[in-house]
Amino acid sequence: MTELLLGSITFLTSIIAAVVGIGGGMMLIAILPSFLPLNALIPVHGLTQVSSNLSRAFFGYKDIQYEVIPKFLIGSILGIAFFAGVLSFISLEYVPLFIGVYILLSLWSQKFNQKIKRYENYYLAGFFQTGLSMVVGATGPLTMTLLFKDYNDKDKVVATGAALMTITHFLKVVVFIYFGFVFFDYIWIILAMIFGAVLGSFVGTKARNLIDGKKFTIILKILLTLLAIKLIVDIFIKMI
Template identity: 65%
Template sequence: MDELTLGFISFCTSVITGVIGIGGGLLLIAILPSFLPLNALIPIHGLNQITSNLSRAYFGYKDIQFQVIPKFLVGSFIGVGIFMYFLKTISLTYIPLLIGVYILLSLWSRNFNTKIMKYESYYVIGFFQTGVSVIVGTTGQLAMTKLLKEFKDKNKVVATSAILMSITHILKITVFIYFGFVFYDYLSIVTNMVVGSILGSYVGTKLRNKLDSKKLIFILKIFLSVLAVKNIISIG
């Protein structure tokens, strides 16, 4: 039953990201602690997000701005190489706490977001987005902030963000494979989530210009905050 539930959740979160361009990954990483052991949270989330982002990029292929990819890729390689060291030193017990605090800060702290918005270079964005994602799971708003400034077309922003996030999650998954995580042990869960994310990307792409994104974002922020607090409290 958990497999089907996670497949449906993956579908819903993928629809959200397909419409807004961001938010679904944060929502999913906030929900997963209720279903998965701590050591599986970030690798399973990352594998699912690869599918979600690649499918969203595929459905919006004509809108991808490929010129930003090389700089982001260089920064990502350096970031993942450095931050994988910190993964060895962090107790798994505190992963939900880190995720919860990160979500609350990114949603409600103007000072926090002002600081992360300073990383305007795609080299630097790649470094932090991919590096930090190894620890907290998803950091898509870093690239999204830059893309929103450069491209006024929502479809270009969403499609390009999807390909950059795909790079982030592919490199992150490589780290967990290096550390010995076995995805085969979660094959049924992964399969259902992957199918859900692909369907969600398709539906989200179709709905992007038909739904009120502002209302959806507000509801999403409230729901995410509740889940983030739940993650923080679970540590106690």
């Protein structure tokens, strides 16, 4: 019963991610604590997201902007190595707050964009998105915000974002395997979620074609803004 329910939930969140490019993974990780122990939360979510993003990239492979992948991959490898090494020595409690503020300023402040443009690149995006993904469930918006500014075409944004997030989640899964997490203990749940993720990617990719470019831009900007506000609010709630 749990497998069927989680497979269905993953299917729905994967549709959302395939249509808009983001949001599905965050929704899923918010739901999973009700079904999984905390030590399994990020590893199982990461493996599911590999299948979700990889299938989304596969269905939209013609729209992937491959020139950004080597830069992102280099940054990701450095990021995962750095954060895996210092994870036990530093506090990352307030990282979501900074991510949220960055996204809001990047989306809505022209002055901020003019100042930050010289520092924004896919090396840094890979470093922080992949490195922080081991502890923060909301790093996807970092790259999507950058892609949103670099490309006008909705299919290019979603497909390229999916390819980059595949790298992020795959490297994260490798690290958890290295640290000894046994994925086989959750094999039936994982298989049900992978099936739901791939099917959701297929349905969502087809549904995305029904949305025109202007509407997509508005939806993505609103969703990124809501996700950023949630990150900030969650931190302040913890402080109270």
